[in-house]
Amino acid sequence: MLNSSSFLRHASFVLIGKPTLYGNLTCQGIGQDGIPEVTASEGFIVNEINKKSIHISCPKENASSKFLAPCTTFPRIHAKSVTCLDISSGGGLGVSSSSDGSMKIWQASNGELRRVLEGHVFDVNCCRFFPSGLVVLSGGMDAQLKIWSAEDASCVVTFKGHKGGVLDTAIVDRGRNVVSSSRDGTARLWDCGRSACLGVIADCGSSINGVAVGAADNSINLGSPEQMPSEREVGTESKMLLLAREDKKLQCLGLQSRQPVFLFIGSDAFNCCTFLSGFLLLAGTQDGNIYQLDVRNPRTPVQVMHRSGAPVLSLLSFRDGFIASQGDGSCFIVQQDLDYVIELTGADCDPVYKVATWEKQIYTCCRDGLVRRYQLSDL
Numbered sequence: 001m002l003n004s005s006s007f008l009r010h011a012s013f014v015l016i017g018k019p020t021l022y023g024n025l026t027c028q029g030i031g032q033d034g035i036p037e038v039t040a041s042e043g044f045i046v047n048e049i050n051k052k053s054i055h056i057s058c059p060k061e062n063a064s065s066k067f068l069a070p071c072t073t074f075p076r077i078h079a080k081s082v083t084c085l086d087i088s089s090g091g092g093l094g095v096s097s098s099s100d101g102s103m104k105i106w107q108a109s110n111g112e113l114r115r116v117l118e119g120h121v122f123d124v125n126c127c128r129f130f131p132s133g134l135v136v137l138s139g140g141m142d143a144q145l146k147i148w149s150a151e152d153a154s155c156v157v158t159f160k161g162h163k164g165g166v167l168d169t170a171i172v173d174r175g176r177n178v179v180s181s182s183r184d185g186t187a188r189l190w191d192c193g194r195s196a197c198l199g200v201i202a203d204c205g206s207s208i209n210g211v212a213v214g215a216a217d218n219s220i221n222l223g224s225p226e227q228m229p230s231e232r233e234v235g236t237e238s239k240m241l242l243l244a245r246e247d248k249k250l251q252c253l254g255l256q257s258r259q260p261v262f263l264f265i266g267s268d269a270f271n272c273c274t275f276l277s278g279f280l281l282l283a284g285t286q287d288g289n290i291y292q293l294d295v296r297n298p299r300t301p302v303q304v305m306h307r308s309g310a311p312v313l314s315l316l317s318f319r320d321g322f323i324a325s326q327g328d329g330s331c332f333i334v335q336q337d338l339d340y341v342i343e344l345t346g347a348d349c350d351p352v353y354k355v356a357t358w359e360k361q362i363y364t365c366c367r368d369g370l371v372r373r374y375q376l377s378d379l
Helices: none
Strands: 008-013 021-030 036-040 045-049 053-058 063-068 072-074 082-087 093-098 103-107 113-116 124-129 135-140 145-149 155-159 166-172 177-182 186-191 196-203 208-215 239-245 249-254 260-265 270-275 280-285 289-294 303-306 312-318 321-326 331-335 341-344 352-358 361-366 371-375
Touching: 021 053, 036 045, 082 361, 093 124, 135 166, 166 239, 177 208, 186 208, 196 239, 196 249, 208 280, 239 280, 249 270, 270 312, 280 312, 280 321, 289 312, 321 352
Parallel strands: 063 341, 082 124, 082 352, 124 166, 166 208, 208 270, 312 352
Antiparallel strands: 008 021, 021 036, 045 053, 053 063, 072 371, 082 093, 093 103, 103 113, 124 135, 135 145, 145 155, 166 177, 177 186, 186 196, 208 239, 239 249, 239 270, 249 260, 270 280, 280 289, 289 303, 312 321, 321 331, 331 341, 352 361, 361 371
């Protein structure tokens, strides 16, 4: 909540390709309606304020940001950094992993612990719900993927085959098949029903930090498979696989065909990637760049966004835009229909590792050990 105790706050705006703008906000007191009365230093305007958000603009630079405070903070799910999280399709459950080695399922409404998922050796790097919301997929430093029942915490499937830690996963369609990426430089396709590897989709000799699967626009040539795909492959046709690689390369290939679509070289290691549509994608680098590419013409980026030199840690397609989080604690929402950026506050300078959404609610996990929930209706 915004209150009078934060008497003087510093506001800053980052414009792509321009110097950062700095100013001060001063709280003059609390109004009768409980809303802080805030004034801005020269060059800035406080457009709107309520108990959870403040909208500030800098007319001279045509810059505008709305800062949103979390509506709820869950401090007791994990004892250390929360490194990954996801929310079930129904919005009722959350799953998260931590640098304390634990992975837990909790009530999304209040953070109350429901299940502890035990079975990985060493840290769990990634966790996500299947579309059903009843099953969880996880990947760990033990080079294993595991599938868990969210109802009784039992591990129903373990996939073995990677030679290094599993860094990210993606679920194909409803989840008969899943994709994993690893420090061993490979991306693999798995058959959940038979606990079997259906193939190494890519072997690039460099750690694959992030993966994304997306349906390809009809105009994109994904190539043809050299061999007849296994009958156990379900939903891989007309899908693209995107790989965010440590060696500064962003690789796209046909998931079923295994054929290359493009290879893009960025400014630094790619940490994360996501599809925005059947031909648009985003990828974030260690040096703070967010590349927007068009698969139909990937040589030249549609645009490159750069707010700070902090690593881009997560990217998530959201409505008609995206949510990004970075290693300096910034987490922001860009939407086509809004003339301002929404800044999710609270993390201060601690990295925000992952973002998950359900309807108008946004959940973040952070190095400070907190899971935060934001309500977009508070805007």
